[in-house]
Amino acid sequence: MVLDDLGSSLRGTLDKLRGKSRISEEDVEEIVKEIQRSLLSADVDVSLVMELSDNIKQRALEEEPPAGTPARDFVLRIVYEELVDLIGESTELPLEEQTILLAGLQGSGKTTSAAKMAWWFSTKGLRPAVIQTDTFRPGAYDQAKEMTERAEVDFYGDPDGEDPVEIARQGLEETGEADVHIVDTAGRHALEDDLIDEIEEIEAVVDPDTSLLVLDAAIGQGAKEQAQQFDESVGIDGVVITKLDGTAKGGGALTAVDQTDSSIAFLGTGEEVQDVERFEPDGFISRLLGMGDLGQLAERVERAMQQTEIEEDDWDPEDMLKGQFTLNDMQKQMEAMNNMGPLDQVLDMIPGFGGGIKDQLPDDAMDVTQDRMHTFSVIMDSMTDAEKEYPKAIGASQIERIARGSGTSEEEVRELLQQYKMMERTIKQFQGMGSDQEMQRMMK
Ligand code: GDP
Secondary structure: OOOHHHHHHHHHHHHOOOOOOOOOHHHHHHHHHHHHHHHHHOOOOHHHHHHHHHHHHHHHHHOOOOOOOOHHHHHHHHHHHHHHHHHOOEOOOOOOOEEEEEEOOOOOOHHHHHHHHHHHHHHOOOOEEEEEOOOOOOOHHHHHHHHHHHHOOEEEOOOOOOOHHHHHHHHHHHOOOOOEEEEEOOOOOOOOHHHHHHHHHHHHHHOOOEEEEEEEOOOOOHHHHHHHHHHHHHOOOEEEEEOOOOOOOOHHHHHHHHHOOOEEEEEEOOOOOOOEEEOOHHHHHHHHOOOOOHHHHHHHHHHHHHHHOOOOOOOOHHHHHHOOOOHHHHHHHHHHHHHOOOHHHHHHHOOOHHHHHHHHOOOOHHHHHHHHHHHHHHHHHOOOHHHHHOHHHOOHHHHHHHHHHHOOOHHHHHHHHHHHHHHHHHHHHHHOOOOHHHHHHHHO
């Protein structure tokens, strides 16, 4: 994740301020050094880093913390505000009829991002269409077609077409019923003159409301030149940063944003159509600093609930508290968790859970959990409804059959039943506790 290093090192430094009510000049120096080190190693442009650290230093020393505010919170607030200021607002994208042009080098993630963005607009109730004009990269047409099918959005491309400008023109006509048009363009390995000419011609035909530059988060200082050239040719309004799920640094993308005086529009966090987030500076920085991002969390929960098709009257935690907790309940909970996305990303959004606690877990702890949830799900698919409703009746012979049917081991089936027992016991404890009101509060 972008600037991940900054998040954890900064938290470490800030934690040293815990319990202090005043902050010394040495404290500020140490914090600023830490910020500089992290940003520079994340490939953020030097002049940007200097500007940011000067601002933080000046404010931390000159501003008076409000009475009763611990030094740590005070500094955290300043760092947070300055980072939000550096990264800026999210690129404005109204939820209405519009045309978006995507530019970027080959492999940056344009085609993937086009389908992801279309999917995102469709979840907002709009009808998007992707127009694929990349005649240069073999496979771009098939990839776009397949991804837009998965996203269930309109698509236009011409596998035999040779003139991208003509494809763009035709595409806009053919997808006239859509309200959001996302035009994907060809990239090259480097910025060649013919790429620039081609995208300028497409831009003239398409007349986009917004032009977005797609950048791989791994890009370093090269981002500056690229951003400048694309900005001169088509005018960049915003940036899409892709592959943030990798070990990428992301600093180059911030430099590009600064260079083009633009902003960040979307973040790509995986290879699937749904692995996209609308960029929200506040939440993003909060997550970075381990302060959680409740906005994103709420959106993911809502999305997960829709995908899992948990109707409110079909599955209600309070009903579960009153009656029996079955394996069906557990499966639904696990599906909902899965649909929220990778666990480590979800944990980052929970205040107090990102950073601090997560940093202490071994790196692969999250993968193991995700794998286990997948295995459990496969096992439950091999159970009969009766078994899921009355797990207590599952004996040795059933365990053997379920393991065989699901291609897992008997030990794994037992593990699942053990997990179920643990959850049931927890629920029982809830049931035994205090008044209904108190229980509802806890469930929330
Ligand atoms: P294009 O040449 O700019 O159209 O790039 P593509 O959309 O074909 O993406 C290049 C590669 O990066 C593909 O293998 C994509 O699956 C992958 N990719 C794109 N976005 C992401 C992302 O956010 N995360 C990950 N892990 N992979 C991505």
